[in-house]
Amino acid sequence: MTKNGCKIWVDLDNSPHVPLFKPIIEELEKRGYQVMLTVRDCFQVCGLADLLHLHYKRIGRHYGKNKVLKVLGLIIRSMQMVPTVLHEKPAFALSHGSRSQLFLASLLKIPRCVMGDYEYTQGLVVMHPNWVIFPDMVPDSALDLPSERVCKYSGLKEDVYVPNFEPDPSILRLLDLSKEDLIVTIRPPATEAHYHNPKSEVLFESVLQFLSQKPDIRMVILPRTEKQGHSLRTRYPELFANGRIIIPKQVVNGLNLIWHSDLVISGGGTMNREAAALDVPVYSIFQGTIGAVDRYLAREGRLSLIKKADDIPRKIVLEKRSRPARPDWNDRPALRQIVNHIEHMIQGGR
Numbered sequence: 198m199t200k201n202g203c204k205i206w207v208d209l210d211n212s213p214h215v216p217l218f219k220p221i222i223e224e225l226e227k228r229g230y231q232v233m234l235t236v237r238d239c240f241q242v243c244g245l246a247d248l249l250h251l252h253y254k255r256i257g258r259h260y261g262k263n264k265v266l267k268v269l270g271l272i273i274r275s276m277q278m279v280p281t282v283l284h285e286k287p288a289f290a291l292s293h294g295s296r297s298q299l300f301l302a303s304l305l306k307i308p309r310c311v312m313g314d315y316e317y318t319q320g321l322v323v324m325h326p327n328w329v330i331f332p333d334m335v336p337d338s339a340l341d342l343p344s345e346r347v348c349k350y351s352g353l354k355e356d357v358y359v360p361n362f363e364p365d366p367s368i369l370r371l372l373d374l375s376k377e378d379l380i381v382t383i384r385p386p387a388t389e390a391h392y393h394n395p396k397s398e399v400l401f402e403s404v405l406q407f408l409s410q411k412p413d414i415r416m417v418i419l420p421r422t423e424k425q426g427h428s429l430r431t432r433y434p435e436l437f438a439n440g441r442i443i444i445p446k447q448v449v450n451g452l453n454l455i456w457h458s459d460l461v462i463s464g465g466g467t468m469n470r471e472a473a474a475l476d477v478p479v480y481s482i483f484q485g486t487i488g489a490v491d492r493y494l495a496r497e498g499r500l501s502l503i504k505k506a507d508d509i510p511r512k513i514v515l516e517k518r519s520r521p522a523r524p525d526w527n528d529r530p531a532l533r534q535i536v537n538h539i540e541h542m543i544q545g546g547r
Contacts, residue, residue: 206282218293220358334493339489348538364456385464386401394485462482
């Protein structure tokens with residue numbers, strides 16, 4: 198039996214959504230709700246879902262960065278979801294910005310909530326979700342919805358799942374690393390995202406050139422696509438041959454890799470914020486419009502923004518970090534607050 202006959206449809210269409218929704222799904226199920234889970238086959242979403250033992254239905258794929266193909270892909274995936282949704286009859290739709298889910302739920306008049314942490318994402322609020330859930334540092338004025346449809350939670354979205362993290366040192370052996378290595382984890386820019394700025398790619402190349410001149414550095418790079426990985430191997434064969442650059446051969450736990458790194462450099466938001474949540478030094482080479490969350494972290498000294506190539510040698514500190522045996526978690530109420538909001542929406546309390 199589901200709580201009040203309510204089945205919740207969660208859709209994951211990008212890799213950061215997988216660790217985020219695992220504890221949310223578990224908490225919803227503890228409170229008596231049934232969850233149906235769909236995922237898009239792209240950006241290691243399925244691999245991460247398998248790694249975290251999530252039960253899901255795979256529907257659709259990514260159609261590249263061409264805007265026309267993006268729109269076409271959105272419509273195709275939405276239509277591919279129709280049989281599953283009509284069979285399962287969910288009473289509520291929840292995602293972290295899935296346009297396909299939002300489009301289909303709007304057509305089928307399913308109450309829908311979109312989570313977000315970057316207020317400049319295009320096309321989500323335009324599709325008219327019933328509610329949005331954002332971190333409390335994002336101003337209401339940045340969200341084009343009536344205030345009664347905007348819910349907030351404390352901290353970062355990464356605070357939802359990092360308290361469940363348990364360090365596992367076996368990742369060093371898996372990647373042929375040692376505790377003596379100075380480990381830099383790097384996430385390239387999201388070149389196929391609508392918000393991508395080509396300047397991020399220039400900074401990414403400058404970072405690799407800078408680090409390649411430091412013989413004691415081991416770089417673990419997490420490409421977003423197979424194409425990115427192939428391009429890196431083609432451009433830097435010597436660094437791959439001597440083990441200076443490592444691309445994991447299988448999906449790895451991102452939090453665990455971050456924890457065992459000495460610093461993180463990323464062209465995207467989630468890995469930056471995961472590092473900040475774990476108190477690991479982190480440098481952002483993202484060149485799009487900086488959102489409220491990253492501005493907050495920069496003001497707090499938990500994230501360093503790299504704005505030009507000259508910043509790289511001046512700002513990036515290459516040193517071993519003092520790592521405790523395990524993180525020291527403070528109370529992080531984000532998960533509880535988010536699930537409370539969802540319950541209020543379902544029960545008509547908002």
